[in-house]
Amino acid sequence: YLSYSSRYADLLFELISRRHEHKSTLITTNKSFAEWGEVFPNAACVVALVDRLVHHAEIVGIKGQSYRHKEAQEHARARTAKRKPSKEAI
Structure with a gap:
């Protein structure tokens, strides 16, 4: 994962703050909230951002293998099967 500058954290905080208590917001992530400090390493607003996200939130944790993986x-x-010649062709 890339880390983002404080500016991106501020923009996300602004978006969440404007929607807070007015609109529903759905966020999916494979990072726990405790790890958001790694994504936004220099952002002072991460704690406030997470606080607004979890206020009145329903958090659904999903365990298991990634569908994309x-x-x-x-x-x-x-692809490997296509590359290997079949025994009948030999």
Whole structure:
């Protein structure tokens, strides 16, 4: 993952603040809130941002393998199978 400057954290905070208590917001991430400091390493607003996100929130944690990762593995196997000549062709 890339880390983002404080400016991006400020912009996200502004968006969440404007929507807070007015609109629903859905966010998906594979980072726990405790790890958001790594994504926005120099941002002072991360704690306030997470606080607004979790206020009145319903948090759904999903465990399991990534669907994208599973698809990528299936595509890789299919490409490998296409490259190998079948025994009947030999």
